[in-house]
Amino acid sequence: MKKTGIVILTIALIAAICGSFYVVNDKSKRANQKEKVLTEVQRITTKDLDKNYPQTPREVVKFYNRIVKCYYGMQYSDEELDVLTDQALKLFDDELAANNPKDTYKQSVTA
Structure with missing residues (x-):
């Protein structure tokens, strides 16, 4: 027992x-x-475009559209706006980036 x-x-x-x-x-x-x-803004700002650049032109446009949606439809801080602007400019080719400096591009987005 x-x-x-x-x-x-x-x-x-x-x-x-x-x-x-x-x-x-x-x-x-x-x-x-x-x-x-993560929010959509955080997903975009944490993506490393130097290592993982979109493979096709269609993917580049889709990623840029995600950035534009964040510009106009989401809440973000000033620092996140700077990173979103940098990400968008990384998608541009050299000639387009030369014609759209960061300050001018950023002003056009915030206006």
């Missing part, structure tokens, strides 16, 4: 440890998922 009680107590203790581990692990996964949610 004494051995049966010890076995049951051991099984209950193991179940409690496993249950508490599961609860803690699940909470940390949920916290990580909440932190990883």
Whole structure:
């Protein structure tokens, strides 16, 4: 009888440890998922165009359209506006970028 009680107590203790581990692990996964949610502005500003430039002209236009949607339809800070402007200018070819300096381009967007 004494051995049966010890076995049951051991099984209950193991179940409690496993249950508490599961609860803690699940909470940390949920916290990580909440932190990883980025706004569209943050997704655009964190993309490295030097390493991952769009492969086709169609993808370039799609990415530029995402930037334009952020300009006119989303909330952003002054720093994010500067980075959005830099990202847009990286999509331009040399001649277009030369004809649209950053200050002029930024003014046209904010006007």
